[in-house]
Amino acid sequence: MAQQVFAYIIHKSGVADDTALEMITAAGKLNADASVTAVIAGSGAELDGVCKEVASSFSEVWKIDHETLAYINAEVIRPMLTRILPKQGIVLIPHEHFGMDLAPGLSVKLDAAYLPDAVDFEGIEDGKLKAVREEYGGQVSTHVLCDISQGAVITIRPGSFKADESKSAGGNIVDKTAEAVEGGLAGGVRRFLEIAEAEVGDVDITKSDVLVSVGRGIEEEENLEMVFDLAKAMGADVSCSRPIVDAKWLEKSRQVGTSGKTVKPKVYMALGISGSFQHLGGLKGAPFIVAVNKNVKAPIFQAADVGIVDDILDFVPELTDRINEIKG
Numbered sequence: 001m002a003q004q005v006f007a008y009i010i011h012k013s014g015v016a017d018d019t020a021l022e023m024i025t026a027a028g029k030l031n032a033d034a035s036v037t038a039v040i041a042g043s044g045a046e047l048d049g050v051c052k053e054v055a056s057s058f059s060e061v062w063k064i065d066h067e068t069l070a071y072i073n074a075e076v077i078r079p080m081l082t083r084i085l086p087k088q089g090i091v092l093i094p095h096e097h098f099g100m101d102l103a104p105g106l107s108v109k110l111d112a113a114y115l116p117d118a119v120d121f122e123g124i125e126d127g128k129l130k131a132v133r134e135e136y137g138g139q140v141s142t143h144v145l146c147d148i149s150q151g152a153v154i155t156i157r158p159g160s161f162k163a164d165e166s167k168s169a170g171g172n173i174v175d176k177t178a179e180a181v182e183g184g185l186a187g188g189v190r191r192f193l194e195i196a197e198a199e200v201g202d203v204d205i206t207k208s209d210v211l212v213s214v215g216r217g218i219e220e221e222e223n224l225e226m227v228f229d230l231a232k233a234m235g236a237d238v239s240c241s242r243p244i245v246d247a248k249w250l251e252k253s254r255q256v257g258t259s260g261k262t263v264k265p266k267v268y269m270a271l272g273i274s275g276s277f278q279h280l281g282g283l284k285g286a287p288f289i290v291a292v293n294k295n296v297k298a299p300i301f302q303a304a305d306v307g308i309v310d311d312i313l314d315f316v317p318e319l320t321d322r323i324n325e326i327k328g
Contacts, residue, residue, distance in 0.1 A: 004089040014046040018284045019094040021163035029121040035059035043070040056167040071192040074101040080180035082109040088151040095155035112151035119160040210236035216243040217272015233323040257282040272312045275300025
């Protein structure tokens with residue numbers, strides 16, 4: 001019998017995260033015939049809206065609706081999930097800050113294997129999953145054998161699997177709240193205080209359709225001028241990777257990544273950016289990625305739609321001149 005597959009759905013302001021559809025694809029690589037059950041926790045009308053949205057893509061949706069989950073706390077939701085998830089099931093969770101908090105302890109509670117930060121699956125044989133992970137900032141891909149015969153909790157790196165946008169499941173929504181809270185609630189030692197929104201700055205890159213993003217390959221602060229010239233020619237906004245912010249060459253509001261902004265542009269040009277998973281984790285919505293880097297082995301090329309091996313100090317001025325020439 002095929003193991004049941006569950007996907008924990010992260011959501012914000014009544015909208016499911018892009019990783020929801022990516023986990024359908026990941027589940028399909030585990031078992032092409034398996035139906036995937038979405039698990040969604042929260043409170044009130046926003047939760048209802050997310051459940052209806054997700055039901056179009058999943059065969060079934062399990063809802064946990066409780067006032068203590070208005071802001072999700074891993075310490076509170078973990079025992080709830082333990083009560084409703086069956087033994088020997090496979091649980092997929094996005095590998096972002098909340099998922100990294102939730103998943104390890106959940107695997108212990110379920111007495112299941114724990115596999116973090118998977119970027120691909122290459123089949124199951126004799127109860128062992130062959131998974132792909134990346135080490136050393138994406139410079140090396142490693143193959144890991146994980147015994148999932150007694151269940152597993154697996155975190156999936158955002159953006160690693162193509163989103164399944166078929167939206168043809170028409171799944172049922174099942175209220176699991178009573179079962180999840182049976183026996184009482186865990187208070188946890190942490191409590192929610194407030195959400196501190198990051199400053200937007202001069203440009204709100206989260207609303208940009210085209211981004212020209214620059215990394216450490218720019219070498220000197222003075223060289224940023226050529227990046228702004230290119231962005232102007234392209235009708236784009238300028239963003240950056242963390243090293244540029246750490247050097248105080250650009251403001252934090254322009255940083256893309258898990259410790260910066262999450263962006264959903266239509267086109268993303270990465271100049272001199274290596275492509276660590278922390279940076280790529282800030283890209284949502286499957287943008288068209290153009291990567292320029294003089295290191296042919298840079299991880300960014302694995303995610304790029306177009307890869308150009310060149311020194312950006314030579315490439316950027318040339319491209320800017322050609323664009324301006326075409327524009328007349």
